[in-house]
Structures are given as structure tokens and as C-alpha cells.
Amino acid sequence: MTKRLDRALITGGCGFVGSHLAEHLSRQGTEIICVDNLATGDRAHAIGEFVEHDVTEPLPRLPHCDAVFHLASAASPRDYFRLPIETLRAGSLGTAHALDFARAHGARFVLASTSEVYGDPLEHPQRESYWGNVNPIGPRSVYDEAKRYAEALTSAYRREHGTDTAIARIFNTYGPRMRPGDGRLIPTLIGQALAGEPLTVHGDGLQTRSLCYVDDTVRGLIALALSGHAGPVNLGNPDEYTVLEIAERVREVTGSDSPVEHGEPDTDDPRRRCPDIGLARQALGWWPETPLEKGLGQTVEWFARTGEPLR
Template identity: 65%
Template sequence: MVAAPGHALVTGGAGFLGSHLCELLLRNGFRVSCVDSFATGTATNVDHLREDPRFRLIEHDVTAPFPDVGDPTLVAHLASAASPRDYQRLPIETLHAGALGTMHALEVAERAGARFLLTSTSEVYGDPLEHPQRESYWGNVNPIGPRSVYDEAKRYAEALTMAHLRQRGTDVAIARIFNTYGPRMRADDGRMIPNFITQAIAGAPLTVAGSGTQTRSVCYVDDTVAGLYALVRSTLTGPVNIGNPRELSVRRIAEEIRDLVGSASVIESVPGAVDDPQRRCPDISLARRELGWEPQVTLRDGLRRTVDWFAGHRPDAAA
């Protein structure tokens, strides 16, 4: 566990989720070294942090050995393409981030005696046959399908993390993150919430993959990073599900966003993605019991904050 604020190394720290974690760590007294290759992240996500003398931004690809980053007390490994559009555009890079990137980040943690946090994903459960998904569930994953580059990268990363614990005694924790949304998501990253918001703001049809009856659980980013922070401050190894246990259909989420925007957009069905999970919802009993954590932000409040952020970051917003 991380007993007190120290030096945190955050890979993928200029990404959507990583930038929020960097912000939270600084707020809690850490010095933060943010490492990012900018393959999917952007320096603008952390521009507001760069005036803080405790923050530094390091451009580096985690698939290569790390430069001298000092002696962190926490290594949080978030570097990976996370949206289907990105990891299908960068399939080999995604696999390398899960394999080589995790290896290099673990080596830094081992040398420094640091707590290591792997941000894994609900995608390790695949199209689940168990519902809701508990951490003990092994999953139903197609290892050669178009989503496999992300699924298998994270499954391998989990295996490598546990091997480090068993063979070398590295202090590790694994979080399995379910769908997270909020400010700083890219409008073009292909995930449903930014898609629906940008379509609704433009008055365009909201494109729902498949029937729209498939379900997701969506967690506001502030809640997700609070769960990650609770995990690194604990002695728990995990894996631990971090997500919102409220299950909603994709069509319902589209309708909520359309109503918040006040749009007249119609909802249109488009072909579903290959291996798209039909149900996705976490069992968060472990996080509640061991971390005292559960989501606090309601769907409507989280979506309102996200819609407002997107509305303020349109190309014409400053006009």
C-alpha cells in the first residue's frame, strides 16, 4: 500500500482517465511524473497541471525501457489505447503496451519498491455468461477476434502482474475498470457517450449499434479515479471491479443524453460490432467491503457535466 503521499509515476497520464488520476494525486499531496507517448492522449489534457512544480510531463513510449524517473512510491500503469476505434487502428501497439509496457512499468516499481497499479478492464470478461460479473469469473473471450488485441493485452498484463507478485514480491494491485465517461474524452474516440453527445449537439442522428438493448454500466470519471486511489491506499491485490453497478441499455443512455442536450435528434440503429458484449455490469461487493468505495455521482449529474464540457469545447465554442 501507499501509506503517505510521495512520488507517483503515471503512464498514459495525458489520456482521458490518466489526466484525472494525475489531478487527484496532486490534490492529495503527491509529486507526479506523467509519462505519455501521445498516441491517444494529448498534452492539452494536463496543461492546467503544468504550472504546478510538483508535476512533470515526460514524452515516452512505455514499450521502450524508461528513462531515469527517480524513485516513485507509486507506479500507475494506464498506458494503452482504450477505445475500439483506437485499438483496432493500433492493434500491435496495443498488444505491446499490455506486454512490454507492463513489463517496463513493473520493473520500475520493483526497483523502487513502489506500489504498482495495473488498470485492467471489464473487457477481460468478454461477452460474459455470468451476470453481474464478479472478479472470480474467468470470462468468455474470443482470443482472435477484432477486440482481442485489447482483451488479450490486458489479460496478459494481469498475468504478468501476478507473476511479479508471486516470484519477486512486487507490491501490486489490479483494477478492472468498467465503462467510464466524463470531461476530456475525445469527441472522435468512437465510444458511445462522446458519440451520442457530439451527435446530439449537432442535431445529427444518434447512432446506436445493433438493437440498443445491450446493456452497459457507466461510471463518472471522478468516481472511477476515487476507486483507483482507494485501491492504491489499501493492501488489496485484487483484481477489483471499479464501475457502476447500475445497468442501463445503450438506447436508454442515448435517450438520456438527447434529453439533456435538448436535441430533436432521432435514434438510428447501425450494424453492431463483432463480439460486442450483450450485457456488462460489475459486481462491486469487493470494492464496497474492502475499500469502502462505491460510485457517488448520479447518471444525470455525470452526463450533465460531460455534456457541458463537450459543449464548451466545440471548435465554434469560443466564437
């Protein structure tokens, strides 16, 4: 099943992934309504009709939309540690309000969930059938459990109301427009390398990550929206690197000779993170196409060009 997306509502549309999604859809001829409260988004990244609004309140009256992409949430540890209650409310009340809008308009609803629902996984690589290993009361739980609840609510709307829903589990997306000081791995390492500072690695650095360039993630979200698949579907890159290897790649791309500096391990930091994308390949015809070196190069170029300070 495919749908024509004449108009799409994107909550969190001024954020990192949301703004890239809006840009890609706009290029394909889709009108965009961007809803964002600017808690972590940037008004300068808005595309289409911008509505400043907190999704924890019911959405205002808006034109009919064919799709709703629900991305509104703090997504970096620094932000959700700073906004713990707001993050939980965005995943609960915000998801309910976005689902109510989609249901009223007969729109396709796409939830941007996260690989964090798998927690510190006991299964490797992680398949969609894995239920996860999450600490429900740890400091990261405000994000992990918000997304797990959002998935449960999305599934309930599909079962009880017949709402046309889909769930995407996004793995470690990176690229231009990330905020330099948001605390995530790639902007932190790039910012430090460009400033000639030591590259911070928490713990022994042998924990692994799978990095997916933002253009690939956005292609996956659009493919899911245009399909009839309910998900959950993993959207990520199955190429797995240790954090130390990623730091070395950043040094190579930036030409930096910054040393690696080990810090204390992060609480509940996953030791391994790698998606099984067999379902995405089969159901969506999707897989990541951007090699790490190319994606890092484009990201470093953007950071160097914008010259944004760490904050």
C-alpha cells in the same frame, strides 16, 4: 495497510482517465511524473513533470516514486483498431517495463485493467472470480488479450518477486476530456446530439452498459493504491442501462430531438455489462457516488464549452 504517496508515476498520464487521476493526486499533495507517448493522449492535459516516452521501451532514469499507475494503452475501439500491434505491445512490454520500475523502487503498482477481460460474459453481474468469455482472435482481442496478459504478468511479478501490485478492472468510465471522435458510446452520442445528427445505436440497442463517472473511477484507483489489496477489484457503477436508454438520457440532457439510427452490430460486442462491486465496498470502502444525470450533464457541458469537432 496504507501508503503515503509523495510522488507517483502515471503511464498514460495525458489520457482521459490518466489526466484526471493526476489532477486528483496533485490536489492531495502528490508530485506527479506523467509518462505518455501522446499516441492518444493530449500534451495539454499533462500535470507535473511530463516525460514523452513510449512505455514499450524501458523507462528512462526517473526519481523515486511511491506508486506506479499503469494506464498506458489505447482504450477506445477506434484507437485500438487503428493501433492493434501497439496496443498489444503496451499491454505486454509496457506492463513489464512499468513493473520493473515499481520493483526497483519498492513502489505500489496499480494496473488499470478493464471489464473487457470478461468478454461477452456468461455470468451476470460480473464478479472478480469470473474467468471471462473472450474471443482471442477477434478484432477486439488486441485490447482484451493485452489486458488479460497484463493481469497475468502483474500477478506473476507479485508471486515471483514479491512486487507490491494491485489490479483494477475498470467498467465504462466517462466524463470531461474524452475525445469527441474516439468511437466510445458517450462521446459519440453527445457529439451527435449537439450537432443535431441521428444518434447511432449498433444492433437492437438492448445490449447493456454500466457507466461510471470519471471522478468516481479515480477515487477507486487511489483507494486501491492506498490499500494493501492485490485485486483484481471491479471499479464500476452497478446501475445497468440499455444502449437505447442511454441514448434517450443523452437526448434529455442535451435537449436534442435527434432520432435514433440503428446500425450493424459490432463484432463481439458484449450483450450485458454490469459489475458486482461487493469487493470494492468491503475492501476499499468505495462505491460510485455520481448519478448518471449529473455525470452526463457535466460531460455535455464540457463538450459544449470546448466545442471540439468530431474527428
